Amino acid sequence: MKISRQPTPVTIKIDQKELENVKCFKYLGSLLTDDGRCTSEIKSRIAMAKAAFSKKKNLFTRKLDLNLRKKLVKCYIWSIALYGAETWTLRAVDQKYLEGFEMWCWRRMEKISWTDNVRNEEVLIRVSEQRNILHEIRKRKANWIGHVLCENCLLKEVIEGKIEGRIEVTRRRGRRRKKMLVDLGDRRGYCHLKEKALDRIKWRNCFERDCGPVV
Template sequence: MAKAAFSKKKTLFTSKLDLNLRKKLVKCYIWSIAQYGAETWTLRAVDQKYLESFEMWCWRRMEKISWTDYVRNEEVLIRVSEQRNILHEIRKRKANWIGHILRGNCLLKEVIKGKTEGQIEVIRRQGRRRKKMLDDLGDRRGYSHLKEKALDRIKWRNCFGRDCGPVI
C-alpha cells in the first residue's frame, strides 16, 4: 500500500523541490502508511528486511537512482543525508505503546502477559515457539522486570529511548 501511495505522488517526490521538504513529505505521508499499526507487530527477520528494503526503495526513487546503476545503499543514504531508521521508529512506537499498556489496568495487559483465568487445554505445537510482543523489546529478564520499568516513566524512557536497546 505504501509503494502504491508513493507511486501515485511520484512526480511530487521526484520533483525539483528542496530535498529536505521531499524527505519530510515521504516521512509524513508514505511512512505513516507503511507503519500503520506497527505497535502490535511481531517482526521476524524477513519482515525487517522488507522494511529496510522499502526504506531504501523510497530514497532511491526520490533520487531517481535505478537498481541497474549499481549504487550502494550507503552512497544513497549519503546523498539524501539520512540514516536507516524505519526499524528504530517502529521500535520506539512499540515501546511507547507497550509501556502505556503495562502502566494501565486493563484486559489488554493480561493478554500481553499471556495469562488468563481458567483452565485451557494447551496443545503443544511442533517447531520453534511463537514470538510474543514482549520478545521484540529484547529484554531477557522477563515480564516482571519490564512491568517494573514501565511503572516508572523515566526509567522506561531511558531504557527504550533513542540509543538504548537492540533494534528489533
C-alpha cells in the same frame, strides 16, 4: 477465522447459522491471517505505501530541499507502511521486506534506478540517512507496550498468559512476552520491564537513548 497450528477444521455457529471459514480478513484496516503471522499484512502495507508514493511523486521533485523531501516521505509514505507496526511480530524475512521498502523510497525520491548499479550504502550517503525503519518500529513498540503494561486490560492478560485455557509449552513462535523483550532490548526480564512501565519518567529515560522521544 481460527488461528491455530493445527490444520483441523472448526465449525462455529451463531443462532444456528454456520460462520464461513476464511484464510484472512481485514479488521480495523489490518490484514489478519489464520497462521497468526504478520507477513501478509506487511506486504499489503508496503504495496499501499508504494501506490501512495506514485500518486504523490510530484511532491518529491528535486526543486524541494532534501530534508523537506525526506520529511514528506516519512510523513505521507512511511505512515501508511507502518500502520499498526507496534503490534507486529517481525521475523527475519519481514525485516528484509521493510528494509527493502525503505531503500525503495530513497531510490525513488532520488530517481536512482536499480539498473544504475548504485549500492544501497551510496544511496544512504546521498540522502544523508541511515537504515532507520526498524528503529522507528522499535520506538513505536516502546510507546505502545509502555501504555499496555500500565493498564489492567485483556491484552495485558494475554501477554502474561492469564487467560483461561491450556497453553501449549513450545519453543517455537508465539512466545509474545519473550519476543517483546527482544524487540525492546531488555535482558532483565518481563517483571523488570513491567516495573519500569509503571514509572513513566523511568520508562522514557530508558528508551529515549535508543529510540528517541517516547510518550
